[in-house]
Structure formats: C-alpha cells, structure tokens
Amino acid sequence: MREGHISKSVIRRLPRYYRCLRDLEKDGTARVSSDVLAKSLGFTASQVRQDFSNFGEFGQQGYGYNVSSLLSEIASIIGVNRKHRAVIIGVGNLGRALLNNFKFKNYGFELVAAFDTNKELIGTKVGEVDILDIADMEKGYDENPFEVAILCVPKVCVQDVAKRAAGLGVNGIWNFTNIDLDLDEFDVVVENVHFADSLMRLCYGISE
Amino acid sequence: MREGHISKSVIRRLPRYYRCLRDLEKDGTARVSSDVLAKSLGFTASQVRQDFSNFGEFGQQGYGYNVSSLLSEIASIIGVNRKHRAVIIGVGNLGRALLNNFKFKNYGFELVAAFDTNKELIGTKVGEVDILDIADMEKGYDENPFEVAILCVPKVCVQDVAKRAAGLGVNGIWNFTNIDLDLDEFDVVVENVHFADSLMRLCYGISE
DNA sequence: TAGATTGTTAATCGATTAACAATC
C-alpha cells in the first residue's frame, strides 16, 4: 500500500459520506460519531475511522466529528468545492435530462456548453446553456476551454468523439455510452455510467 | 466463503464478460482463451479462470473456451435470456431516454408500462409502451404484474413510490433517483444508478 | 473524574495472483 495512495474502495465510499453528512447538516445536526455514521450508511464504525484516517485526523476523542467541518473536509478531498468546467456532448433525451435536471453546481461542476449535430438544436439554449455544432468543438474549446466532457452520443460515434475530446486535453470524461473507451494513449480519467451493466447486475440479483 | 455463494466482486465483472463475449461472437470469433479475454478486459487470466470456476467448467484444456457456448452460459447465469417484466415510473427526460433508447430486450427485460402524474402524458404512448396514471399503479399491477420497477421520479416522492412498488411485491428496483432507498422491511433487490456519486468519483479523479 | 469516542495497531477475512498437474 503506497504512502499517500487512496484505494479505490475508499474512493467509492467518499460520495456516500458526502451525501450523508450534507443531509445531517441540513437537519441541523452538529456532531456525529463514527458509530452513528456507520449505522446510517451500512458500514462499520471501524471502517469509517479507517477511511477518514487516510486523509488526516478530523475527529475528537469522546466527542466524535463536527458535521460541518467534516463535511467541508470531505468536500475538499472530493473536489466538489471547486468549479470544474464541463460540456455535454449529445443532446438527446439523456443529454437533455442532465441539462434540465442534474444539479451540476452541487457537485463542483459548471456546464459551459452542449454540442450536437442536429441543425434544429444548434443555436438554441437549454436553460442557460448554448447548444453548439459538434463540428465546432475544437473552436469552442479554444474560446472557452473545459475540463470534462460528458458523453451522451449514440454508439456509432462514441470512440471518435471521445478521442477528439481527449485530444483537446480534457482531464475527465463522464461516459454514458455503454461502450468501453480506449483512451490509453491519453492522460484522461474516465468514469463510466454503464446502464446495461447495472441492469444486468439487477437481473442477476432477481434471478437467483 | 459459503459454498454456492458468488461474491459481489465476481458479479460486478459478469456484465463485462457478457458484453465482451457478445462482441467476439458478433465478430465471428469461435474460441477465446482466458489470456485473450483477460487482456481485452484488463483482468488477469487467473482471475478469469477463477471467476468462471465459480459456475462450473466451461473450458477445454489446450483449446480455451468456445465463445458461443460460454456466452450462453454467462447469459443464463446473469438471467438475460429470461424475460423480466418491468415498468418505468416517472416519464421525465430520463424516463423518456430509457423508453426511447435503451434496448431492454437485449438485457432480459420487457417494458410493460410506464407511469406518470402528468395528465398530458397519461393515455399516450412512447413507442409501444402505454403511459398510465401513477395513481393506478396497483390496478395496473393486478392486471399486468411486473417484476421490476424503474424509478425515475423526482426526489420528493421517491421513498413513497418505492414503498408502494415494493409493497406490490416487485423483486427488483432500478433506482435512478440519487436517494438511498430504505426498503429493509421488503424482500427486494435494489440496484442504484447514482449519477451524483459517479460524478463525484470523476471529480476526485481529476482533482488529484 | 467517568464515559465516550477517536486514531491506530494487530488480527482476520476475502479477493487476486502465481504455479502447476491434468489433459485436450
């Protein structure tokens, strides 16, 4: 276990801590113990303390953790307190669902544009966000660079669009396309949301 | 490790095997070794063989695995060769994205209805699927029962709708709501697709 | 002070990898 290296398992749990603490803060709860936190998340108290100890010492013996300060520690570890610029590529139903309903700014992101090939959409806005021609992605990037590309395009053009985005120098790709991207040549973080894999796990679960 | 128990880690990988084998079959590849399979999935050959040995002996020494028969074995383990009846609850942008674009039948599911509260949608169809009043969910279930409820409703009514669905006796819930459901009292499998958690992991990844 | 709860070390458990006899 490398020093300073945080395991995948711990990272997977960070968003759960974040959401839980945010809820506690909203309820006006001032302090929480590893035991209470664990119970409401389905973890063990030991695990909670081990996880936090990866990042520093946030608690106080005999008292527990201060909800607000723990929340802001975790927010800053995840990076949701920053403002990452992102674009949506592909304004179909899913792209529109994200544009209309997803609270990007709650999670450290700002949508700076959306791209599509549909002439009827190009030039219009969804909410505050301009829809631009996907052919102009490179130009759009130069004028107004972004860190993250959100892929909501149809299967056929996924790999091509992904490479173009990675080539521009984005740091991250949020991939909704059910395709595993091959971007080894690029230095880019890919986070997949594979609906099909998720549904197959459910399928297995109910088939047992 | 209980006999006959398959670990979460293995189950997480099953859909990857399935998709990869399906692609190989589509390409007309007749046989594949654990080594080749591993390389294209980013696993180790050892792990592939260990995983498969949870379910039986599918391979042949000196030859490898027959793609078609391995594929159908795995399809039947996951259960995608069955026909599970499902409904979508909440026909907003996301519900519509699923209705229009997601190939449910490729993954062992059949959409038998969708529910919403919007009077303008109720009575219409999206593709082949009728949109019914969510108030009539119980009636709909009696006439035409379903095994899985797909939750795409707004935050405020999630827990209520989830309990109603679980109370009807569905086996599984595919939860897109960013809320952790509390359904301990019910015998129901919940599979979450938490966009927010996924985006936060990406956020962590690019923040490092 | 007594009770509570942390952070950390050690013990356990589970998952991954390595190695290899069996055999196609």
Added chain:
DNA sequence: TAGATTGTTAATCGATTAACAATC
C-alpha cells in the same frame, strides 16, 4: 507427440474488522 490452456491449489496481497491505549 508437443504445445497450449484449463481448473484448482497454494501464496500473496489488500481490505475489513476487532481491540485498545490515548485523550477529550
């Protein structure tokens, strides 16, 4: 037969849990 590759056992690695001294 010789080469390839499985299925499985043993070894390693990593993650979770238990225990407890430190201390608020």
